[in-house]
Amino acid sequence: MILQDFSYFLRVVELGSITKAAESLYVSQPSLTKYIHKLERELGISLFDRSHLPLRLTDAGRCFYEYITGVESEQRNLLTRIAEIKSNERATITIGMPLWRSSVILPAFLPVFCKKHPLISIKLVEGPARKLEEAIMDDEVDFCIMNLPVSYQNVSYLTLAREYIYLIGSNEDPFVQKLNAETPDREHIPVDIHRFKDQPFILNRPGQHITGYVNNMLSQNDMELNCRLRTSNVTTAINLAASGLGFTFVPELGTRSRYFPSDRVTKYLVNTPPLTCEIAGVYKKSTYLSHAARTFLEEIKEYFDALSGQFQTIA
Numbered sequence: 001m002i003l004q005d006f007s008y009f010l011r012v013v014e015l016g017s018i019t020k021a022a023e024s025l026y027v028s029q030p031s032l033t034k035y036i037h038k039l040e041r042e043l044g045i046s047l048f049d050r051s052h053l054p055l056r057l058t059d060a061g062r063c064f065y066e067y068i069t070g071v072e073s074e075q076r077n078l079l080t081r082i083a084e085i086k087s088n089e090r091a092t093i094t095i096g097m098p099l100w101r102s103s104v105i106l107p108a109f110l111p112v113f114c115k116k117h118p119l120i121s122i123k124l125v126e127g128p129a130r131k132l133e134e135a136i137m138d139d140e141v142d143f144c145i146m147n148l149p150v151s152y153q154n155v156s157y158l159t160l161a162r163e164y165i166y167l168i169g170s171n172e173d174p175f176v177q178k179l180n181a182e183t184p185d186r187e188h189i190p191v192d193i194h195r196f197k198d199q200p201f202i203l204n205r206p207g208q209h210i211t212g213y214v215n216n217m218l219s220q221n222d223m224e225l226n227c228r229l230r231t232s233n234v235t236t237a238i239n240l241a242a243s244g245l246g247f248t249f250v251p252e253l254g255t256r257s258r259y260f261p262s263d264r265v266t267k268y269l270v271n272t273p274p275l276t277c278e279i280a281g282v283y284k285k286s287t288y289l290s291h292a293a294r295t296f297l298e299e300i301k302e303y304f305d306a307l308s309g310q311f312q313t314i315a
Contacts, residue, residue: 046060046061093121094125099126105253105300125141130207146209147277148279150282161278163251165252179195192271202241
């Protein structure tokens with residue numbers, strides 16, 4: 001290693017206890033205490049406030065922690081770049097995506113990409129937005145394909161597409177049939193969300209980006225929806241809506257998937273201006289994007305650009 005190993009220090013910071021850190025590192029408590037004392041002697045200042053449990057970093061300790069984590073990030077970037085050179089373009093990239101987004105995007109994009117770049121291996125991390133944001137900050141992924149906004153400040157992103165969020169309901173629903181008779185151009189002219197105030201809805205769970213978009217719209221319109229059921233799975237919400245259980249919200253790209261039950265549901269633009277979302281490739285500012293990672297982002301951007309002609313025009 002180029003950098004001195006400070007993993008013991010970092011583990012004490014993480015657990016707030018020398019005893020717990022020693023147990024997790026499989027070293028004796030006296031050995032770990034001796035290591036911390038030696039580190040503090042070398043720096044000439046205390047790193048931990050030992051009057052509190054769990055242990056707290058002193059001001060000097062926080063400065064040292066920020067320095068160590070920053071240098072470790074730079075070292076990882078350096079080693080990644082060197083590995084790229086040594087491997088002659090053979091590389092592995094780790095991508096984070098929400099479960100539903102990956103099921104809609106990857107079947108169409110990934111086979112083409114892998115055939116074009118056989119030396120690039122893909123690792124996929126899937127989960128809700130909160131987990132993906134943490135994965136970015138913890139350097140567990142190279143980047144995530146996800147909706148904006150992102151909670152953390154220390155990120156950069158490449159916008160891939162901006163799309164409508166449609167409200168959908170079963171064609172067998174009497175309210176849908178009545179509404180369709182009144183609004184023949186419903187995919188281009190937004191329907192007032194207040195028209196649906198008495199209808200049952202299948203909604204996503206708090207913490208999911210689509211929930212945030214919908215809640216912001218409802219707040220602007222000073223209304224609540226009649227929530228019959230919540231699910232973290234967008235596919236489940238779509239299928240339940242198609243079966244007539246209630247209405248739900250779906251990003252536009254999902255309505256263009258071959259698995260979307262377009263023959264069984266009607267989709268509506270809602271609100272003025274219509275409800276939209278933005279999808280992007282998001283990565284940590286301090287993270288070096290390998291040539292393979294940049295290639296993936298560039299080509300998935302081209303994929304979305306090609307799809308944009310199929311999207312409704314968003315002003």
